[in-house]
Amino acid sequence: MDDEPGSWIVDFYDFRRELICPVTDGNLSVYGDVHAWARRNGARQGTPFLLAPNGTADARINLFFRIGPVASRRPRTWRRYAFSLAVWLDFLDAYGRRWDEAVPEDFDAFKHWRMTDDRNAGRVRPTSFDADRSGLNTFYTWASQRYGVVNPVPTRSVELAPQEWGGQGPRRDPARPAGSPRRQVKWLLRTAFEQWRDVGLRGYGFDGRRPEGWRGFNEDRDAAFVDGLYGTGLRLAEWSSVLDIELPPQAEASRFPKAWLAAACIKGGREGREYRIPRSVLKAVASYQDPLEGSRAEAIERARRHRRYDRLPGLTLVVGHNRAGRSLYLLTDTGRTAVPLDVLGPEERLRLFRRTDNGLEPLALWLGNNGMPKQAHSWEKTFQRANERIRRQWATAHGAGLSSVGPAPYGPAFLRPALVHDPVSGLEPQG
Incomplete structure (x- = not known):
């Protein structure tokens, strides 16, 4: 607001x-x-x-x-x-x-x-x-x-000069900024992605060492989240909407177990679809969910101490789950009601809770520091902080002159091969 x-x-x-x-x-x-x-x-x-x-x-x-x-x-x-x-x-x-x-x-x-x-x-x-x-x-x-008001936004397409389009004959809306291509997807090798993750989110320097005093608050969550983005190919809004009960069981033997992406969480999607999760991603998520050492359990306990879940308006209580039928059983005014997971959008999923012996617990996989489900757009701040840390670490390791390259790029850096040298914005293609 x-x-x-x-x-x-x-x-x-x-x-x-x-x-x-x-x-x-x-x-x-x-x-x-x-x-x-x-x-x-x-x-x-x-x-x-x-x-x-x-x-x-x-x-x-x-x-x-x-x-x-x-x-x-x-x-x-x-x-x-x-x-x-x-x-x-x-x-x-x-x-x-x-x-x-x-x-x-x-x-x-x-x-x-x-x-x-x-x-x-x-x-x-x-x-x-x-x-x-x-x-x-x-x-x-x-x-x-x-x-009947006038549209002040120019929408007339103009033909580009031959030297601008290489003989392909494209047309461009003059209101579009010259530096704003329709699609800017860049490939990144696994090694470069892991360096971005380790330096930006896990506290390492470019020398492969972590400084003394590194706290690593929510390090397991953030690293597991970006590992999932990279490993599954899902959009930010899709991966951030996944519920814990939608993950494949850890006991599955496949190297790339199947999972289901709900229709209501897919951009423009009318039907759900299967996707694969690398086993390494499942292990990282399991560490984040560990009841003794994972930051997810700590966040839930923190929320319980402050009674945040008890005061949450519009909470929906989940009393059962049918994995084969991909549905949840919700407690409603009329009793136990089966609802397909495919119809539950990202906003509704933030309000899904189960009751355990220790108290209420969200079904949302990704939680904020306060134990509340983390909204998709809030990840942008996480990536901004990571990019800023990389900029500082690079300047420290390679000379103070690079500290003047400007503000850290917006969104995660792993969509481009050179973070500092090619500060291109954008978390996910918006087309």
């Missing part, structure tokens, strides 16, 4: 939480069931809404996330579009322009400010701006059809 003074505020509907009525606001009960109102107006769990700096809402903007093609997207897409819209609206406010009055010249000024204006300390890379451009174009395409 962005609540800086004078800026647009982004928040998200959470129907599992009770509405708290501040004394100054009076009693919300006079307005009826506010959650029911929101549902009738098309809001769902996780639907974004934006508020202007003066606390008012433009219903036309918020309707964008409730009807039309965007309403069927995943919460991760809603989140990205919502924050892109907020940055754009803040920029227009500074210009004294309303969003429905914006013209292409405003977008050009926004592009300059976002990427190259030296007065903007928060400039972004081309790939980040391209995400803004895509979100704004989607919003204005919808708004122009519904409200």
Whole structure:
């Protein structure tokens, strides 16, 4: 949530939480069931809404996330579009322009400010701006059809000069930044990936030694997670949504045991699919899950001590699991109910808990320091910290001059072969 003074505020509907009525606001009960109102107006769990700096809402903007093609997207897409819209609206406010009055010249000024204006300390890379451009174009395409407003985002394709395309005849949208290719996938050998993991996440230096005093907090979790990304080929959002009961049993003899990826966790997926998990990844995950030495058990115990699970609103209790049928048995108002794993999306999975002899425990495999299920987007901070540590270690090992290469790249570095020399952003292809 962005609540800086004078800026647009982004928040998200959470129907599992009770509405708290501040004394100054009076009693919300006079307005009826506010959650029911929101549902009738098309809001769902996780639907974004934006508020202007003066606390008012433009219903036309918020309707964008409730009807039309965007309403069927995943919460991760809603989140990205919502924050892109907020940055754009803040920029227009500074210009004294309303969003429905914006013209292409405003977008050009926004592009300059976002990427190259030296007065903007928060400039972004081309790939980040391209995400803004895509979100704004989607919003204005919808708004122009519904409200007749002008789309200020240039969408006309122009043919590239022969020297730019090598005789292949491609066309490029002029609003796309020149440094933002549609697909930038780079291969990395296992040895280079392991060096990135060991230096960035496990505390080693480029000399293969760990400094004295290295604590290694959540080292087993972070290393197991990136090993899984590399070994399975799953997207970040897919691997981060896996439940512990969806992993193959450790006793399976195969070198690459099969696992099932639920349809609701696949980007644009309508059906689930099988994927393979290297046995080395399963061993790393098992170490992370170890009840005596793994950091997962420590995080769960920490949450129990602070009674975080007991206070969690909207918790869903799981009372059984059918591995062959790929379904869970949930405790609902009508009793024990079977629900296919394929229909449970990433957001729902964060609320799945089982009751054990020691107390409540999440089914989500990946947990944060506080014992709560770790959301997919929170891994970006983990990778940023790893990249920053690699930058510092490289500068220490090879000369202080390299410390001026700029901020650490955004997202994990193992998608590119040279972290320091080729700072390309992006965690996963977004196409």
